[in-house]
Amino acid sequence: MSSKIKQxxxxxxxxxxxxxxFLKKGIKDEKKQIKLPEHTVKIDELDRELTLDRIxxxxxxxxxxxxxxxxxxxxxxxxxxxxxxxxxxxxxxLLGQQIMEKQFHSLASVVDITRLMKxxxxxxxxxxxxxxxxxxxxFYSAVQLFKDQKYSDKCIEDVATMLYTTRNSTHIVASAKxxxxxxxxxxxxxxxxxxxxxxxxxxxxSPMLDNIxxxxxxxxxILVLEKDAAMIRLAEARFWRKYPCIILTAKGAADIATRMFxxxxxxxxxxxxxxxxxxDPYGHYIHSVYLRGSKRLSYExxxxxTPDIKLLGVLTRDLEKYKIPNDCRIPMNxxxxxxxxxxxxxxxxxxxxxxxxDLKLALKLKVKAEIQALSAFGFEFLTDxxxxxxxxxxxxx
Amino acid sequence: xxxxxxxxxGIVQLIDKEKMKEWPIxxxxxxxxxxxxxxxxxxxxxxxxKEIEQYLDEILKDIAIPGLIKVxxxxxxxxxNKALVRIDELAKxxxxxxxxxxxxxxxxxxxxxxxxxxxxxxxxESFAKAERRKKLAEKxxxxxxxxxxxxxxxxxxxxxxxxxxxxxxxKE
Numbered sequence: 001m002s003s004k005i006k007q008x009x010x011x012x013x014x015x016x017x018x019x020x021x022f023l024k025k026g027i028k029d030e031k032k033q034i035k036l037p038e039h040t041v042k043i044d045e046l047d048r049e050l051t052l053d054r055i056x057x058x059x060x061x062x063x064x065x066x067x068x069x070x071x072x073x074x075x076x077x078x079x080x081x082x083x084x085x086x087x088x089x090x091x092x093x094l095l096g097q098q099i100m101e102k103q104f105h106s107l108a109s110v111v112d113i114t115r116l117m118k119x120x121x122x123x124x125x126x127x128x129x130x131x132x133x134x135x136x137x138x139f140y141s142a143v144q145l146f147k148d149q150k151y152s153d154k155c156i157e158d159v160a161t162m163l164y165t166t167r168n169s170t171h172i173v174a175s176a177k178x179x180x181x182x183x184x185x186x187x188x189x190x191x192x193x194x195x196x197x198x199x200x201x202x203x204x205x206s207p208m209l210d211n212i213x214x215x216x217x218x219x220x221x222i223l224v225l226e227k228d229a230a231m232i233r234l235a236e237a238r239f240w241r242k243y244p245c246i247i248l249t250a251k252g253a254a255d256i257a258t259r260m261f262x263x264x265x266x267x268x269x270x271x272x273x274x275x276x277x278x279x280d281p282y283g284h285y286i287h288s289v290y291l292r293g294s295k296r297l298s299y300e301x302x303x304x305x306t307p308d309i310k311l312l313g314v315l316t317r318d319l320e321k322y323k324i325p326n327d328c329r330i331p332m333n334x335x336x337x338x339x340x341x342x343x344x345x346x347x348x349x350x351x352x353x354x355x356x357x358d359l360k361l362a363l364k365l366k367v368k369a370e371i372q373a374l375s376a377f378g379f380e381f382l383t384d385x386x387x388x389x390x391x392x393x394x395x396x397x
Numbered sequence: 398x399x400x401x402x403x404x405x406x407g408i409v410q411l412i413d414k415e416k417m418k419e420w421p422i423x424x425x426x427x428x429x430x431x432x433x434x435x436x437x438x439x440x441x442x443x444x445x446x447k448e449i450e451q452y453l454d455e456i457l458k459d460i461a462i463p464g465l466i467k468v469x470x471x472x473x474x475x476x477x478n479k480a481l482v483r484i485d486e487l488a489k490x491x492x493x494x495x496x497x498x499x500x501x502x503x504x505x506x507x508x509x510x511x512x513x514x515x516x517x518x519x520x521x522e523s524f525a526k527a528e529r530r531k532k533l534a535e536k537x538x539x540x541x542x543x544x545x546x547x548x549x550x551x552x553x554x555x556x557x558x559x560x561x562x563x564x565x566x567x568k569e
Contacts, residue, residue: 016406023400023408185436190421192431214398215412215428216436245444268398269410 008385012243014394018272018273019220019223022308028269036302037087040094041077043161045303046169047210052127055120072104076162087346093293093300095161100325108379116162118142119155124315126171132208134175157297166300173207178258178348179231180205180248182240184265185216202234204246205248213303214268218244222266223387225249226308227285228384230371237383243391246271254289256297259304262290266306273306274396276387277308280312280332281339282370284359287311292348310354314371314391316362322386328373333364354397401449404442417460422468423483425461426494429453462497469501471521476511481505481516488523499524533564540564 036042041295058074065072076099077083083096102109102116122141124327126133126252133141139152163287167173181202184195189211195203206212223232223245231249233242240247246265248257266273277283293310294303320331332340340363349355362368376381390396398410411432417425432453440446468480484502489496505517540560547557 005544018407027400184432185427187420192422192427194435213412213416214410216410216432218403218407218409218440220407 002287008389010385010392011387012388013274015274015391018310019101022272023270026267031267036094039097041097041161041164042163043095043166043300043302044169046165048103048127048130048171051165051169051171052124052289054165055124055127058120058163064347074104074162075100076102076158077101079161079166079296081295082317088347088351090252090302090307092305092307093295094301103382115142115151115155116132116158118145119159123159123170123172128366130171132171132173134173134207136171136175136280141169150277156292156311160300166303167256168207168209168303174197176204176207176257176357177255178205178248178250178261179203179228180246180261181231181235182246183217183219183244184214184246187213187215196240200232202231202235202247205257205261209257209260209264212261212264214265217246217265217269219246219269221246221391222262222271222273223247223312224275224290225274225371226252226275226283227371230276233375233379233382234387237388238382239383243388250286250387252286253356254286256300256304259290259306263304263306266308273309274312274391275309276312276314276371278318278368278370279316279362280330280370281336281343281362283360284311284343285339287302288343288346288348299361313396314369314374316358316365317397319365319369322374322377324369324373325376328341328376329367329369332362332368336368337363337366352397358397399452401445401452402425403440403445409445410439411449414452414456414460417456418464420465420481421483423487424486425456425464429457429461430491430494446451459498465495465498466501469498469505474513477505478510478516481513481520483518485519485523488520490526492523495520496524536564 062072062074078093078098078100079095079248080098083098085094085096086092095339101264102113103111104113111245118141119138122133122138133154135153136149138156139146140147146155154174156167156170160170164171178204181195181198181200184191186195186203188206193203212323219240221244223234223239223248225234226249228249228251231247231251232249248258262273263272273290276285277287287309290306292307293305297304303319317323340359343349344356344359344363349359371382374386377385401409401411403409417428437442437449438445440449446456452468465480465484469477471477480501484495484498499521502517502520503515506521508514508517543552543557544558546552547554
C-alpha cells in the first residue's frame with residue numbers, strides 16, 4: 001500500500017479549543033470538590049501520618065471490643081458487584097454503603113482475619129519506616145499464611161477499604177508498568193526529571209506517586225495510548241515538539257499508577273485527555289477504565305478515573321472513513337461479540353450515543369482493527385495525519 | 398500551578414511557590430537554576446520570559462533564601478550540617494546561586510562544631526575561588542590589550558612586564 005499521507009498543515013484547532021475550555025473550567029473548579037451521592041462510601045487519599053492515625057484508631061477499637069465483649073469484629077464496606085454503583089452525575093463507579101462484618105472468633109473467618117491482620121501489620125511497618133512495597137513483597141512476607149498471592153492481594157484491598165483510604169496511601173504499590181513522555185517536568189524527591197529528555201522510552205511512571213510533583217509544563221493536551229508500539233511511533237516522531245502534549249501508555253490494561261498519574265496531571269494542569277486504543281471491545285474497555293474506573297477498584301474511582309477523557313480512536317467508523325484495507329481488518333470472534341454486547345449494556349455507554357453507535361457499527365460489520373493497521377498507509381500516517389487530523393476536526397467521542 | 402500566557406494562545410505552567418515551602422531547602426534553588434538554564438530559552442516571546450524571570454526572582458526572594466537562612470540561623474546542628482553539605486555541593490557547581498547566604502556562612506565559621514566549621518570554610522573557599530576567577534578574567538582582558546599595545550609599540554617593555562607580573566601573581 002502506498003503512502004496516503006496528505007501534506008497538510010494541521011492546526012489541531014478543535015483540540016486547542018477544548019484546551020481553552022478545560023483551562024477556564026479547571027481554574028473555576030480548582031477549589032470545588034467532587035460531590036459524591038449520599039448512598040456511597042467516601043474514600044480519602046491520606047498522607048503517612050493520617051493513615052497511621054486510622055490504623056491506630058482501628059486497633060484501639062478492636063482492643064476495646066476485646067475488653068468489652070471478647071468477640072471482636074471488623075466492619076468494612078462490601079466490594080461485591082451488588083454494592084458497586086454507577087454515579088451518573090460524576091460518571092464514576094463507586095462503592096455503596098453495604099457493610100460486611102468479619103468475626104475474629106468464627107472458625108470460617110479465622111484464616112481470613114489472620115491474613116488481614118498480617119497485611120495491616122505490614123502496612124503499619126511500611127508507614128512507620130516510610131517505605132513502599134509491592135503486592136508481591138507482601139505475599140512473600142508470609143507465604144505460609146497467604147498460600148497464594150490472590151489471597152494477599154484481596155487482603156490488601158480489604159485493608160484499604162477498611163481504613164477508608166486508597167491503596168497508594170497504604171504504601172503498597174504495583175510494579176512500575178506505564179511510561180510517559182512529552183512536555184512535562186516533574187520532581188521525584190530531590191531530582192528534577194525532564195520527560196522530553198529521556199530518550200524514546202520515556203519515564204517509567206513511578207508507583208510511588210506520593211514522591212512525585214509536577215513542576216513545569218507547557219502541554220495543551222494529553223494523549224493516552226493503549227499500546228507501546230504506538231508510543232514508540234510517536235516518540236520517534238517527537239510528536240510533542242510539533243503538537244504540545246504529554247503522551248502516556250500503560251502498555252495494555254490500565255494499571256493503578258498510570259491511571260492515578262493521568263488523573264493527577266490532567267487535573268493539576270487542567271488539560272483535555274484523548275485516548276487512542278485498538279478498534280475492538282478490549283480497547284474500548286481500556287478506554288472505559290480510564291474514563292470511570294474498574295469495578296474491582298470502584299472504591300478508589302474518584303482518585304483513578306478521568307471522566308472527561310475523549311475516545312480519539314481507532315473508531316469503527318474510521319475504518320470506512322480512512323478506507324482501512326480489508327486485509328488489515330480482523331473478523332470479530334464470539335468473545336469479541338459477547339464483550340461488545342456487554343459494553344453496550346453498560347449505563348455509561350448508553351448515555352453516550354456516539355459511542356453506542358460506534359459499538360453497534362462494530363457489531364454490524366463484525367470487524368475489529370489494531371492501531372497498527374493505520375501503518376498500511378505508511379509508518380508516518382499515524383503521527384502526520386491520523387492523530388493531527390482528528391485533533392483538528394474534533395473527530396472524537 | 399502558576400499560569401503564564403504564551404503569544405500563540407498556549408500556556409506555561411509552573412509549580413506554585415507555596416508548595417515549595419515543603420521542599421528540601423536546597424531544591425527551590427535547583428528549580429530556579431533548572432528553569433533558567435533549560436526551559437527559559439524554549440519559551441517564545443520576551444514578555445513571557447520576563448514574567449517567568451520575575452516569578453523565579455520571587456521564589457528566590459520569598460522561598461529559597463529565607464528557607465536556607467532559617468536553617469543556618471537556627472540551633473539545630475544536625476539540620477545546619479545537612480544544609481551546609483547541600484550548599485557546599487551547590488557552591489562548587491554554581492556559586493552565584495548561593496551568593497545571598499554568604500554572610501550567614503561567614504558567621505558559621507566561628508561555631509564550635511568542627512564539621513560545621515569545615516563545611517563553612519569549604520563554601521567560603523568556593524566564594525574565594527570564584528572571586529579569584531573573576532579577577533583573573535579581568536586581568537586577562539587587560540593583559541591581552543597590553544600585549545596588543547606592546548606589539549604595536551604603544552607601550553614600553555617595562556609597562557608590559559609590570560602587567561605580566563600582576564597577571565602571573567594572581568594566577569598563582
